[in-house]
Amino acid sequence: MILDLHAHTDASDDSRASLEGYLKWLQKKRDVVPVDGIVLTEHRQWNPDVDYRSLEDRYEIVILRGAEVETDYGHILLYGVTDAMARRFDFADVHLDAQQVVSEVEAMGGIAAPCHPGRPTIGLCEHYEVKGALEGVRAVEALNGGSRRGENERVEDLMQRHGYKGFGGSDAHLVSLIGICATEFDAEIHDVDDLVRELRDGSYRAVDFREQVRAARA
Amino acid sequence: MSIESPGSGVAKRSFELGDELPSLRLTLAQGEIADFVHAANQAAPRFISDEGARADGLPGQIAPGNMSLAIFSRLLDGIAGAEVRRLSATFRAFVQPRIPLVASGVVTDVENGDGGTLLHCDILLETETGDRLVTGTATLFLPNDT
Numbered sequence: 001m002i003l004d005l006h007a008h009t010d011a012s013d014d015s016r017a018s019l020e021g022y023l024k025w026l027q028k029k030r031d032v033v034p035v036d037g038i039v040l041t042e043h044r045q046w047n048p049d050v051d052y053r054s055l056e057d058r059y060e061i062v063i064l065r066g067a068e069v070e071t072d073y074g075h076i077l078l079y080g081v082t083d084a085m086a087r088r089f090d091f092a093d094v095h096l097d098a099q100q101v102v103s104e105v106e107a108m109g110g111i112a113a114p115c116h117p118g119r120p121t122i123g124l125c126e127h128y129e130v131k132g133a134l135e136g137v138r139a140v141e142a143l144n145g146g147s148r149r150g151e152n153e154r155v156e157d158l159m160q161r162h163g164y165k166g167f168g169g170s171d172a173h174l175v176s177l178i179g180i181c182a183t184e185f186d187a188e189i190h191d192v193d194d195l196v197r198e199l200r201d202g203s204y205r206a207v208d209f210r211e212q213v214r215a216a217r218a
Numbered sequence: 219m220s221i222e223s224p225g226s227g228v229a230k231r232s233f234e235l236g237d238e239l240p241s242l243r244l245t246l247a248q249g250e251i252a253d254f255v256h257a258a259n260q261a262a263p264r265f266i267s268d269e270g271a272r273a274d275g276l277p278g279q280i281a282p283g284n285m286s287l288a289i290f291s292r293l294l295d296g297i298a299g300a301e302v303r304r305l306s307a308t309f310r311a312f313v314q315p316r317i318p319l320v321a322s323g324v325v326t327d328v329e330n331g332d333g334g335t336l337l338h339c340d341i342l343l344e345t346e347t348g349d350r351l352v353t354g355t356a357t358l359f360l361p362n363d364t
Contacts (some may be wrong), residue, residue, distance in 0.1 A: 015353045016308075021326055028235050099277055148311070148350075174340040218221075
């Protein structure tokens with residue numbers, strides 16, 4: 001099963017894509033971007049009230065939710081977000097303590113995974129060089145669809161050195177970029193509990209559809 | 219500016235999600251950026267020369283954001299008879315001279331109305347190697363009678 005674990009809708013201030021735009025695109029482009037589901041990881045926010053079940057049924061695409069928060073070690077994706085987590089951490093705070101986020105999110109039943117680690121300033125690699133490693137990180141975003149040349153390559157070394165698992169996400173902010181990088185899980189994932197369980201202990205790998213998207217557009 | 223494009227405009231009248239706009243391939247010359255900013259009355263040193271840009275802490279001469287918007291406008295002109303109703307962009311990285319660029323667009327939604335069709339498009343300005351420099355969206359109106 002293939003999920004795009006990192007996508008932003010226009011609920012994020014820098015995205016220009018609607019959720020339904022993503023779903024229409026994936027429905028039409030399934031031969032090029034064979035993604036079964038997406039995880040919405042809006043910047044610095046958690047809205048407990050949204051319900052996407054009717055859209056899931058209409059488009060037959062799994063829609064899960066997480067968040068992307070900003071810390072002293074760069075940006076971190078949170079999966080398995082709960083209201084208790086959102087009360088514990090001010091998601092709008094751009095200076096969250098990364099070690100607290102990683103440790104406490106894990107203790108509260110979720111998983112915190114640094115995204116685009118190879119990116120200057122907001123990626124984990126640069127912070128590790130200066131401040132040392134965080135404890136308790138299980139997985140990082142090995143493949144980010146918005147990364148520039150060299151950024152994803154830096155992550156391979158990070159993963160080998162620290163034994164991290166790697167997953168993929170498009171980091172889409174535009175409709176046509178959804179699903180270009182994603183994660184293939186060996187297990188079926190139907191809800192956030194499945195997702196957290198698999199990210200912690202399951203078998204998965206980053207998958208890259210950028211070349212086949214380019215080939216289809218050529 | 220040397221632009222490789224398929225011509226003055228594609229006369230296609232029927233579009234669907236996933237249709238590509240005719241892409242543009244171009245490389246900006248240093249003098250072209252300087253000429254543009256002089257004409258636009260925004261001749262800051264970072265737009266004029268590498269030396270002026272480095273004095274501002276930049277890696278070298280850069281193109282102003284509205285020059286990228288102008289490239290997008292040229293891209294959208296690739297559909298004959300279409301009116302640009304909306305254009306927005308996010309500037310992700312510097313656009314610099316001497317680097318081969320590709321401007322591309324794709325239709326992400328189509329709304330058919332009484333007087334014509336609205337085409338919602340994603341638009342990208344990338345290096346040839348796929349680094350995204352400017353991303354955006356645009357809405358085009360294609361009147362029925364053109």
